[in-house]
Amino acid sequence: MTSLLIIIPVDRLQENINKKIKENNTKLGVFISLNKTHKSTEESLIKEKIDTKKIFFIDCVTSEKTKEDVLHIKPDNLDMLSEAISEFIENIPGEKFVIVDALSTLLIYNSENKVAQFIRNITSFASRKNTEIIAFSPETQGEELLEKIYNFFDKVERR
Amino acid sequence: MNKNILHTSLFCLLICTLLLFKFIIVSAENFTENITNNNQNYNIELIIPKTYKETKPGTDVWFTIKILNLGNTKRIDIVLISELLDEKNNIIISKKKTVAMETQSSFVNDIQLPTDLKPGKYSIRTKIEGTNLEAEQEFYIQDEKNIFITYVIIFLILLIIIGIFIYVKKNIGHWILKIKVKKIVNDRIKREKNKT
Secondary structure, eight states: OOEEEEEEOGGGHHHHHHHHHHHTTTSEEEEEESSSOHHHHHHHHHHTTOOGGGEEEEESSOOSOOSTTEEEOOTTOHHHHHHHHHHHHHHSOSSEEEEEEOGGGHHHHSOHHHHHHHHHHHHHHHHHTTOEEEEEEETTSOHHHHHHHGGGSSEEEEO | OHHHHHHHHHHHHHHHHHHHHHHHHHHHSOOOOOEEEEETTEEEEEEOOGGGTEEOTTOEEEEEEEEEETTOOSOEEEEEEEEEEOTTOOEEEEEEEEEEESSEEEEEEEEEOOTTOOSEEEEEEEEETTSSOEEEEEEEEOOHHHHHHHHHHHHHHHHHHHHHHHHHHHHHHHHHHHHHHHHHHHHHHHHHHHHO
16 A cells, blocks of 8 residues: 655646546545635536545545534644544545545645644555555645655556 | 643643632631520630641640620629630640620630640630639641641542543544544445445
């Protein structure tokens, strides 16, 4: 299992997220939505005929509960977010993957060091639990952060 | 988060301190128990305030003597004998005081307790000299070590309560999150199984 950081222009972000989820369509996944609401993310995925029943959503944009099976966590509460990801990884049976959309959004609410610590926590936990982590980040944002966190990922791709 | 914990613990400490003060103030209220002895037209009462019901060696115990003489209309002098007695009714201290009274009088008196008194039950008895009239009231000498131990225990209990409170407050969010995630995953898996 690998952890992968994909740095990509904003206009191609959704397209690449869809592609990655399709590649993992046999597994259950966790989608951490940091820059879109759960509703709009789910709609985008459904448009691409992706089975969203295989995906557990953590919505960090809205705090209003719309669905019972969606977890809402504030983006400044990285401890809680990290713990929620770990719990999903622990509880989901079989092979699984985690998608983070998009890492640099965390910088609006947290310091670079805190975000780097958060990335370190989730990548090391996922690695121990044989879970694939795919994190996306728009090309133009948070370059300094990206430099700090490169080493936590097994692979970094610029597209 | 840390600030929240600090504020919560300070608030908790404040509440506990207030409760402790309330307890002390209520205990110190001058709640009285009277012993009355009637003899013809006389009536004598001895009142030890609640503050002195449990005291330490070396302190002054203040008490009130109330005398009612319904048969007398003139001012007369009487001699009051106040005694400190131990549990076996041995007289430890005796004091005499002459007072003037008419139909009804109230006097405040005190006895200084010796510093070497052992913890236990004691009483103060007041008699009117030349009569068989007397009134008696009990009080307790506390062991100072016990008082200290009691305060230490109260303090430790408060610390434990505050500790538990801080621990629960710090972790309750994580416990709820764990339960929620488990429920979300289990419900989804069950739903999918039922469909297939």
